[in-house]
Amino acid sequence: MRYRDKPELQDRLAAEYVLGTLRGRARLRFEGWAREDAALRRCVEAWQARLVPLADAIDPVQPSRRVWKAIEARIGADARSPGRDSSLAGRGTGRAGFWESLSFWRTTGLVTSGMAAALLVAVAVREPRVVEVPVEVPVERLVEVQSKKMQPAYVAVLRDDAGKIVFLAYANRESNELWFRRIGMSNPGGGMGYELWALPTEPNEKPRSLGMIPGVEKGTIQLASAADQALGNFPALAITMEPAKGSGGIATGPMIAKGDCQKFW
Amino acid sequence: MEPQQNKELADLLQACGQGDSAAFARLYDATSPKLFGVAIRMLRREDLAEEVLQECYVSIWTNARTYSAALSAPMTWMTSIVRNRCLDTLRRPRIEVPLARDDESGEDMLAAVPSEELGPHALLERSSDAQALGKCLAKLDGKMRQAIMLAFFEGLSHSELAEHMRQPLGTVKTWIRRGLERLKSCLAENQ
Numbered sequence: 001m002r003y004r005d006k007p008e009l010q011d012r013l014a015a016e017y018v019l020g021t022l023r024g025r026a027r028l029r030f031e032g033w034a035r036e037d038a039a040l041r042r043c044v045e046a047w048q049a050r051l052v053p054l055a056d057a058i059d060p061v062q063p064s065r066r067v068w069k070a071i072e073a074r075i076g077a078d079a080r081s082p083g084r085d086s087s088l089a090g091r092g093t094g095r096a097g098f099w100e101s102l103s104f105w106r107t108t109g110l111v112t113s114g115m116a117a118a119l120l121v122a123v124a125v126r127e128p129r130v131v132e133v134p135v136e137v138p139v140e141r142l143v144e145v146q147s148k149k150m151q152p153a154y155v156a157v158l159r160d161d162a163g164k165i166v167f168l169a170y171a172n173r174e175s176n177e178l179w180f181r182r183i184g185m186s187n188p189g190g191g192m193g194y195e196l197w198a199l200p201t202e203p204n205e206k207p208r209s210l211g212m213i214p215g216v217e218k219g220t221i222q223l224a225s226a227a228d229q230a231l232g233n234f235p236a237l238a239i240t241m242e243p244a245k246g247s248g249g250i251a252t253g254p255m256i257a258k259g260d261c262q263k264f265w
Numbered sequence: 266m267e268p269q270q271n272k273e274l275a276d277l278l279q280a281c282g283q284g285d286s287a288a289f290a291r292l293y294d295a296t297s298p299k300l301f302g303v304a305i306r307m308l309r310r311e312d313l314a315e316e317v318l319q320e321c322y323v324s325i326w327t328n329a330r331t332y333s334a335a336l337s338a339p340m341t342w343m344t345s346i347v348r349n350r351c352l353d354t355l356r357r358p359r360i361e362v363p364l365a366r367d368d369e370s371g372e373d374m375l376a377a378v379p380s381e382e383l384g385p386h387a388l389l390e391r392s393s394d395a396q397a398l399g400k401c402l403a404k405l406d407g408k409m410r411q412a413i414m415l416a417f418f419e420g421l422s423h424s425e426l427a428e429h430m431r432q433p434l435g436t437v438k439t440w441i442r443r444g445l446e447r448l449k450s451c452l453a454e455n456q
Contacts, residue, residue, distance in 0.1 A: 011449075012442060012445070016441065016442075016445070018345070019413065019441070019445065020348065020352050020416055020417065020420050020421075020422075021416045021421075021423050021426075021441055023352075023356065023422045024356065027356075045336050045337050048337060048341050048342075048345050049338070049341055049394070050398070050448065050449065050452055051398070051417065051448075052340075052341045052344050052345055052348070053341070053394035053395040053398050054395065054398060054402075054414075054417050054418070055303050055340075055344050055348075056394075056395035057395070058299075058302045058303055058306050058418070060298035060299045060301070060302045061298055061301045061302040061305050062297075062298050062301070063297050063298065063314075063315060063318055064315065067301075067315050067318050067319055068293060068297075070319050071293070071319050071322045071323060071326075074319070074323045075286070075289070075323055075326050075327075076286070161327055161328065162331075192283070241283065241284070241330070252284065253283065253284045254282065254283070254284045254327070254330060256330075
């Protein structure tokens with residue numbers, strides 16, 4: 001359907017999408033278009049603003065406590081019990097975000113590859129949510145690669161939780177330089193930045209910080225060792241939001257993106 | 266929701282986006298009865314509504330950083346997540362939910378939608394957006410309004426509406442389409 005050239009049709013579809021009468025495959029197809037098309041999303045938002053206030057007419061119903069308990073278990077036990085004023089106590093609790101997000105990704109099935117699934121199951125049985133990551137001392141500098149042939153490398157494609165690719169990483173296996181490209185990731189501002197992590201396979205291993213991601217579209221991150229050592233035993237990479245100076249080796253913020261790190265040779 | 270509440274909820278969402286789980290607990294406290302009410306109304310089954318509520322709050326927590334106060338009001342954003350999930354649930358082939366009863370026309374909800382006839386107290390309780398919408402809905406033809414209300418509150422599809430209202434499918438589709446068009450222009454006039 002050539003909906004793009006037809007603003008009236010776009011608006012009608014958006015209206016019926018929000019009302020709920022757009023159903024089945026048509027609904028799914030529309031969601032697909034909306035993911036790609038900001039103008040269509042604006043139409044949807046405008047219809048939400050028009051129609052959703054109808055919900056004001058619905059009487060509130062107090063849900064059972066077990067719903068909150070289940071949510072708490074899903075996102076991590078650090079969430080404070082509702083009804084308590086925990087504004088101060090809440091300050092330090094954000095550090096559970098990393099694992100909470102992992103748990104979310106596991107349960108919603110957004111991570112589909114076998115390797116990542118195995119990793120996430122391993123992570124799920126892990127006891128502590130916050131782990132110390134030893135700060136590594138760089139042991140060697142960049143190894144110059146002279147050959148023009150394709151070099152064995154690690155590649156990773158990281159997606160956000162909507163499945164959109166937001167970060168590409170590439171590192172020759174003997175190099176300690178990781179090349180990256182950010183795709184549509186804006187800088188968080190407010191003294192925050194993005195930190196890159198290598199996620200381990202085994203439950204008793206710790207995620208390793210690969211450092212803060214520079215706030216440029218394309219650049220490099222200096223690994224603490226050659227990619228073979230830095231990435232070889234870590235089948236996935238993830239990005240969390242952290243203070244701009246770095247988390248200090250303990251992931252504290254929400255997970256922004258994640259993806260397998262594959263050997264390309 | 267009025268501006269002050271909107272601001273508070275938007276601040277809580279923003280804090281959630283930065284991993285503040287205490288803010289998330291407060292957000293849940295402030296909004297879950299409303300959202301649960303929406304889910305119960307659409308799904309008519311408490312177990313399904315609980316399941317949806319749980320999924321939605323996990324999703325709200327995870328996606329809070331994508332929330333933009335400039336694009337939508339916090340309650341609108343969260344309610345839309347819940348309504349969407351309810352519609353997904355209703356679409357699942359083996360889910361059986363009690364159908365809207367014959368005596369339920371959606372008009373019962375209109376009584377609760379604010380209009381000029383309501384007393385000042387009720388008007389104060391409802392947001393100005395809901396008031397404007399209530400006025401515009403009241404101007405629609407009865408059948409058109411009923412079709413829209415049933416679709417919104419009960420999650421009925423076109424064919425379910427046709428069956429429930431004992432009308433041809435095409436007629437119901439036209440009511441919905443025209444009704445939405447008229448609502449849009451009525452709301453635009455009143456702004």
